[in-house]
Every structure is written in structure tokens, then in C-alpha cells.
Amino acid sequence: MPFQGDIPLHLSPEVRQALAENRPVVALESTVITHGLPWPENFQLAQDMEATLRQEGATSATVGVIDGEVHVGLSLAQLERLAAGENQVKISTRDIAPALVMGKSGGTTVAATAFIAHKAGMRIFATGGIGGVHRVASGQTFDISADLPTLAQLPMLVVCAGAKSILDLPATLEVLETSGVPVVGYRSDEFPAFFSIESGLKTSTRVESPAQAARLAQAHWGLGMRSAVLVVNPPPAENALPHAQVEAAIQQALAQAEASGVRGQEVTPFLLGAVKGLTGGASLQANLALLLNNARLAAQIACAW
Ligand code: PSU
Ligand code: MN
Numbered sequence: 001m002p003f004q005g006d007i008p009l010h011l012s013p014e015v016r017q018a019l020a021e022n023r024p025v026v027a028l029e030s031t032v033i034t035h036g037l038p039w040p041e042n043f044q045l046a047q048d049m050e051a052t053l054r055q056e057g058a059t060s061a062t063v064g065v066i067d068g069e070v071h072v073g074l075s076l077a078q079l080e081r082l083a084a085g086e087n088q089v090k091i092s093t094r095d096i097a098p099a100l101v102m103g104k105s106g107g108t109t110v111a112a113t114a115f116i117a118h119k120a121g122m123r124i125f126a127t128g129g130i131g132g133v134h135r136v137a138s139g140q141t142f143d144i145s146a147d148l149p150t151l152a153q154l155p156m157l158v159v160c161a162g163a164k165s166i167l168d169l170p171a172t173l174e175v176l177e178t179s180g181v182p183v184v185g186y187r188s189d190e191f192p193a194f195f196s197i198e199s200g201l202k203t204s205t206r207v208e209s210p211a212q213a214a215r216l217a218q219a220h221w222g223l224g225m226r227s228a229v230l231v232v233n234p235p236p237a238e239n240a241l242p243h244a245q246v247e248a249a250i251q252q253a254l255a256q257a258e259a260s261g262v263r264g265q266e267v268t269p270f271l272l273g274a275v276k277g278l279t280g281g282a283s284l285q286a287n288l289a290l291l292l293n294n295a296r297l298a299a300q301i302a303c304a305w
Helices: 013-020 031-036 041-055 076-084 093-102 110-119 147-153 169-178 210-222 243-260 264-279 281-304
Strands: 009-011 025-028 059-066 069-072 089-091 106-108 124-126 157-160 183-186 205-207 229-232
Touching (some): 009 013, 013 025, 013 059, 025 110, 031 076, 031 089, 031 264, 041 281, 059 076, 059 093, 069 093, 069 110, 093 106, 106 110, 110 147, 110 157, 124 281, 147 169, 157 281, 169 183, 183 210, 205 210, 210 229, 210 281, 243 264
Parallel strands (some): 025 059, 025 124, 089 106, 157 229, 183 205, 183 229
16 A cells, blocks of 8 residues: 555755755746746756756755656756656646556646645745636636645745736736735736736735845744745846737637637646747747746745745
């Protein structure tokens, strides 16, 4: 009976040591590697994220599932397997146990990564954009990412560039408000729309420094709150795309999704892929730049902790 008792997390030696010595560690997700970016950019990006964390003085803990084992901190060979491998599954919170039992390999979403990182004793996590409330296409009634209920329940500080405007951003912000998740603009009052600095929506508060972000999260949890703190970092201006340009691509992507009858966990990767195709290389460059930007800020917050 291999699964009696607690499921072991396989920590890399670096992650184990950094946690034991109370040094800064930042968790990274891997659905962006398996389902969010094309090969070989995904493999390069995974390495660049880790290098960025190291340069800022933090240890990287990329979370993923390999052959039915949960890993926190991946070797280069394991990163390459997730990036290059066929048939990698997308693993959200509901999918972790099935992946373990079936011996699968795959990338963990924001929800699954936050869950595992918290279990491993981490507090800080960097990603590109969180999942949220989907826009409702005709014939479909309801689609809310497990990222939202997970952020409602886990005391993790998550650094992201908001959420992609493939989602219903006002509804996503409302659910975060209902869930008691502070949405903290990093040197900005505006909720970013991933590729775009502007969304027309406001954050609930802002901070001016990594140390202030750390203090805000400590105060939130010091009160006894159990919800996440979402630090939203605008994408770098050099690579950001105008909101209107992205919106035109999204309208087309949504129409394609509806025509092809895409449902369930395929919706997000389908829309992301369609938007990427429609905006050309510009959105890929923006995506890579904002991921590194978020890793940098997360490392600075971890170091200020
Ligand atoms: N947003 C992106 N790129 C991504 C994702 C979201 O810009 O790759 C991934 C994240 O891993 C996120 C997941 O947790 O998609 C959300 O999928 P769903 O809506 O099926 O929960
Ligand atoms: Mn969904």
C-alpha cells in the first residue's frame, strides 16, 4: 500500500538546505512550461527564471510531477523532460492524486503549485498570470479556475502580472475580494492584464518596495488570515502590448474556442495558444519578459522577508 500515510514531497538538495537554513526560497509553477509556452522557449525560460532567482540571492523551487512523484526543485534533466516531453498532463489541485496513482508526469498549475509549495513550507511563489473567472461563451455556463478557491485558502504570497484578459477580469477581481485576497499593485494602482500594463481596473492597495510587500503579507497572516496575498507586477514597458490590440486577438480566440467546442481544462491552453498565434511573436516576448520580471520581484520580496 504505497500511499498510506502522508505523501512524500521530493525536495531537491538545494531546496531542502535553503528551507532548513531559513534562506529565501521562491516556488515556480510548471504548467507554464508544459502548456503555456512553445518548445524550446519554454526550456530556456525555465532556466532563465531559476538564474534570475539565483542572481537576486534566492533559491528556486520549481514544482512538478515526474513519474508519479511530486518534486519541489527540479534538476536540469527533469526541467527538460517537462519542457520537451509529449503527453505531459496539466495538473491542478484535483489532478495531483490521480497523477500520483497513475504514475504520470506533468506541469502543476498555480493552484497545485501553491498547494505543494505551502505543504513544503514555502511562502513565496512567482508565476506569469493566475487563472480566474472565464468569460462565458454561448452554450457554456460556468468556468472558474481552481486557482481562485486555492488562493482563498492558502497563505502564500503570489507574484504575477495579474490575469490574462482571456478571462473576465472584473469578475476575477470580485472573486478575489470575496475570498479576502489583497490585490497589491507593485508601484501601481492598476490591475495589470498580463501582456498589458493597463486594464482599466484598480488594485485594492499598492506597495512601493519589496520590503513593504513582505510586511503587508506578514501583517495579513499575523492577523490570522489564511488567504493568499496577490502582488501584481506590471509587465515591463519595453515589452508590454496595448490592451486594445490584445483584446482584438482575444475576441477571435474566444470565437475559435466556441466554434471548436473546447471545454474544461483545455480552455486556458487553447485560448493562450490562439492569442499567441494571432499576436505573433510580440506576445511571446512580452510573456517571457514578464515572467522574468516577476521572478526578480519575488526573489527581492523573499530576501526582504
Ligand atoms: N495564465 C497564463 N499562462 C498559463 C496559465 C495561466 O498566462 O500558462 C496556466 C497557469 O498554470 C494557471 C492555469 O494556473 O493556466 C489555469 O488554468 P485553468 O483556467 O484551467 O485553471
Ligand atoms: Mn476551467
